[in-house]
Amino acid sequence: METVPETDDMVQTFCIGQHETNRLVPVTPQAVQSAHRSNYDMLTTPITTSHFHSQVLALLSSHLSSSEIPYRDAVGTLNNSRNTKVLTVPPLSAVDTTLTPNDLISQVVGITSSWIDLCSPDPLIADVSRQILMLEVAYAAFCGINYLIIPGPRLHHGGLHSEGLMYYSRAVQEALSVAPYIQIHIWLRMVDNPEAEVTAMGELAPFAREDFSVSDNDVPGKIDLFGTWDAWEIIRTTCKHHSRLFIALTLPKHLPPIQVQTRWFSEPVHLLTIEGAIFIKNQKGYPVLARAHQALISRFMRLRTPPWILLCDVGPVPGLDGDDEFHPVNSPADSSNFPTITQAVNQGKKHFDQTPHLSYMRNLQQRQPPRTPIERFGTGYQDYLQAPLQPLTVNLESVTYEVFEKDPIKYAWYERAVAKALNDWMEQKKPTSSPDGKVVVAVVGAGRGPLVTRALRASAETGVKIEMWAVEKNPNAFVLLQRHNDSIWNGAVNLVKSDMRSWKGPCREINHSQSKVPVGETLGLDDALLSTSLEPNQATGEFKHTPVDILISELLGSFGDNELSPECLDGVTHLLNPVHGISIPSSYSAHLTPIAAPKLYADISTQSISNSAAPETPYVVMLHAIDYLSTTSSSTANPATHMSSSIGSNSNLDCYPSTCFRAPIPIVHTAWSFSHHNPNIPIQSTTSSTIFNEHNTRQSRLTFPCQNRGMCHGLAGYFETVLYDDIELSTNPVTMENKSDGMISWFPIYFPLKTPLYIPDNGEIVVTMFRQTDNRKVWYEWMVEVFRLDRTANFSGGGISSPQRSTTPVMSGARVASPGAGKTERKENNNGYRRVRVAISEMHSSIKEGCLM
């Protein structure tokens, strides 16, 4: 059971800027004001002028013409002191830039020159480019620019691919240190398409000397869906997940497969750039976006930090570029009723929308679906790491219970479960444990009593009379139970202040058969006190403890058993009616799937500077900016199911056609389960304080196929529980919608990896997970192995075209446990694929897990 605060709904305003590839007029404060009047929030500006560009080109040309042709020295290197003549780019002068510090500079986004080539395989070009970048970054920082966009790396140079990426990454790292307050955005395409890397006039790339760009492999590059993501991964790794490093992502005209889109959702995309050319025309001739683009934008806008939008080359800002007249549009919200072109022409210039793309985006903003209750509930908590609760050892505060009690599903489902169990009890004519025929019901761990209220309600609904007991060890919550018994329950509840593991069960007087009232507990006496003060044959009469017919508990954590429900219920199960007793819940299971969670990784890395245990701690977290690494090929029917892993289902989205988003379904495997009652509980010693808990250890080994390459930062954990019969609760993204849609009590649990592991295309992740105990406490251990699946050369079997053949754990081939990190191990599968181990994590251990005492 975890907790989050409730927050009010918020209207998400899009922050929209305007960008021109060849901006001719300087971005002055007046220009920014014009942009504001037109309803733009910001403008981009180049840092340097075309004059500077020409100067560099002239300098470079003359340098190259006076340089020797590079030649290899005796040891075969091309880049050494004998064949490299340094070219130093001179500092900027007034004619090289139009940028000046001013009051409105905070609303200006600087763009560094796109004609440089930081990735050039020619070290001279890469170095000149680096110098230019540093000059621009330093000057932008001096002027007070807060946000910079650096055009992404050029990945293709003839037959060479990604060769200079390290130069690029190193330059970005340097830029981050040159400008200590600037947020840097790397401008990336969603996929790597070599044909999109066109070379414009004046670019430095063609200056690369042939000697450096020759490759043995001159095969033209192909579209690589994860190519730009790969480049980003290298850049941010080089920059050590720097907190000021973000992505500006270009929306392409044709969106890539959903797996590529979801990957970008998990990354720090702080700017979405939309070119005028990707707009289509509606029937009235106005620019609009295709539904797929609308859905993608809507999805991005629901992230904790929604990206800003940059409209690129959609026409000038009115009032700029010599067009001094500003003609406001009636209202952006009215823009769905765009006039036809003829109407617009007839209405004259005064009513002509000078910024139709912007009007459309403002209109799209108004049409965003309202936040669901779950989204509102979790606002501000997306990707926020919380320590799991330990209600056994720590007494919860009232406000924590209050948050639990807001769940619209959990308590209703418990009520249904109790009602069904009561009905079955009566229909099956089972004998009760109470002499007066009432079904004896106990809520153990009653908190402030919501399950007691629900059980009483279930009894009233079904007409099945119950004898109600409530056990709680939190002395503060117990005060409220007493108060509720007086004010709400009419004294109908027998209250016991005790750890359930030492409760002896309902206590009744046996000497006075006419007495129908169970004794003592309504006074709220401590059970330990009761059991000593109400011994048989005392003056008050003879007493005995009798069984419970229905035992209700809610001791579940985000991973099911992590709040020690098994251990607590073990201590009370012996009280259950041995023949007919019912435990609600009757069972629960823990579930896992590997995820990419770069934001969580960065947060935990920061925390680990002051807390070495940070990367070995499981966290409760509303997973949001994550990507499932192992998915089935089909997509969900519900557009929001991907999000629902973290924020619950989002059926509201169905009403908004523009938000159709079919996310891949994650493969989530069951790690283990617990059932109550459990016949294997050992009898605990009465003379020793040691608790025998071996029967509650678990271990499991789960295999997850991964079609696309990615980075595994950790494991997302969920639970499912069967309350009674077919009434179930689930946080598992695959089943939650069917089992308990709208439940908000639990966020997923996250088991981090200290060092993220790279997953190759056609890879497999194998997770080994333990639930351990030393009879005083319980903890988890987890490790991750990564395999590459290679098709075996001599495989002649037919029918298997992809290694994504199975979602069940693959146990074939006797893999040897942990031969050591980095050591490659090959095992043949019987289906034509060889598993090659490519990476292995260390064994992580949640050393601070729950104490049993």
Ligand SMILES: C[S@@+](CC[C@H](N)C(=O)[O-])C[C@H]1O[C@@H](n2cnc3c(N)ncnc32)[C@H](O)[C@@H]1O
């Ligand atoms: C997650 S809260 C649930 C409270 C309430 N039943 C509800 O659903 O809102 C778990 C409750 O169980 C209590 N609890 C945990 N372990 C217990 C134990 N061993 N004996 C008695 N109460 C326990 C905690 O103090 C807490 O009030």
